[in-house]
Amino acid sequence: MPPVPELPEAPYPLEQDTSMLSRKFGREIINYFSSSPLNRVSFLRTDHAFLSAALRHPTSSFLLFNNLAPLAKDPAQLAYASYTDVRPLIGEDPYSKPEAELIKEFNSTVTIPQLIFLGIDEKQSEKGLQWNDYRGAPFFALDVTPKGTIEKACTALIEDMKSNGLTFIEGRMHTSLSAGEAAIYAQARSLLDWNARNPFCAQCGHPTLSINAGTKRTCPPTDLASVATPLAASSAPAAAAADPVPSQQRPPCATRKGVSNISFPRTDPTIIVAVLSADGSRVLLGRARRYPPYWYSTLAGFVEPAESIEDATRREVWEEAGVRVGRVVIHSTQPWPYPANLMIGALAQALPGGEEISLQHDPELEDAKWVGVDEISHALEFGTSGLGEEPSKEYKPGSLRLPPPTAIANQLLRAALDGYMLKAGTGEHKI
Helix, strand or coil: CCCCCCCCCCCCCHHHCCCHHHHHHCCCCCCCCCCCCCECCHHHCCCHHHHHHHHHCCCCEEEEEECCEEEEEECCEECCECHHHHHHHHCCCCCCCCHHHHHHCCCCCCCCCCEEEEEEEHHHCCCCEEECCEEEEEEEEEECCCCHHHHHHHHHHHHHHHHCCCEECCCCCCCCCCHHHHHHHHHHHHHHHHHHHCCECCCCCCECEEEHHHCEEECCCECCCEECCHHHHHHCCHHHHCCCEECCECCCCHHHCCCCCCECCCCEEEEEEEEECCCCCEEEEEEECCCCCCECECEEEECCCCCCHHHHHHHHHHHHHCCCEEEEEEEEEEEECCCCEEEEEEEEEECCCCCCCCCCCCCCEEEEEEEEHHHHHHHHHHCECCCCCCCCCCCCCCCCEECCCCCHHHHHHHHHHHHHCEECCCEECCC
């Protein structure tokens, strides 16, 4: 089993933070998939001169994905291609023209390799790209899934990487990566997945174009591809109506008016909560049908429109487990790139008299139960594992199993035990 990665450390200046908030609430919790080592310099994504220089700089790195599986040396270490490696696929310089010109020349029959600028690694500033006040090694993500007019070039690049002993690691989750690489992977995967899911305009249904270095999409007003027009279909004979009629102008689209002319990446806010009993001695855990035997976790659910985090937490806990929750406190957050969730972790406490469990409202859970401090503490030490993974050798069969340290659910349970719960008769309980 791959080693469990170390959790991210708070980046400077947080690691030295002695502010009033830190003294009162403690150090900020940094969860897995967050705290990227890259400076995204998002304001440079429209600067094609910068992107061209970053693309071809000797220190540039390209993280390749095939059907969202990242290129890696092994399950614990990503692998990166160079500009020379990817040039046969992306061309000499896809940023050689300004965005306005690329939009004007849009041709929906030509498959454009999905390239995303991720940011610069300022720790590599000594040899990195110098651009005005910013310096670092540029990082990109590139989708090499064979498709459309770039199928052969993608296949050739994939085979080239495999000939170097590299592989595209499959799997639903990749939690054996180091903390820094996990954050880079999460950013890249989220944006590639979003682009792949939005090839067409949600308003008019026509193909869209990726812009802003892969972080936005637009619906061009023209298309150099030949399309069949309603006029041609109604006036030509049946045999000729199927023939495409050259046309550049697209029908009007609401996304080209005002400030709504661009589609932005989607992030779905999701609450996840460790619910303490009214007396602070137990935690509410739930079990979905897909979980392995004895595997439980904290409760979670999507935030709905016009709903606060606190309200969503109280609603989800009642709907899934029938428990009434009072006070809700935000603990920490975690990006979850499957495909684009932001897990908003909270600690909450059940209301006196509101602890009775009922699964009759929402059939999502197979079981829910209150678990005491000792059982949770033992499971956090010996019974943690990811879905599909085996627990440690010290795990006693039949005992409670919990999510691994890379999951925010694990961190919420640790927080609940470490400072929020009281062990009867002994005072504060630590793990």
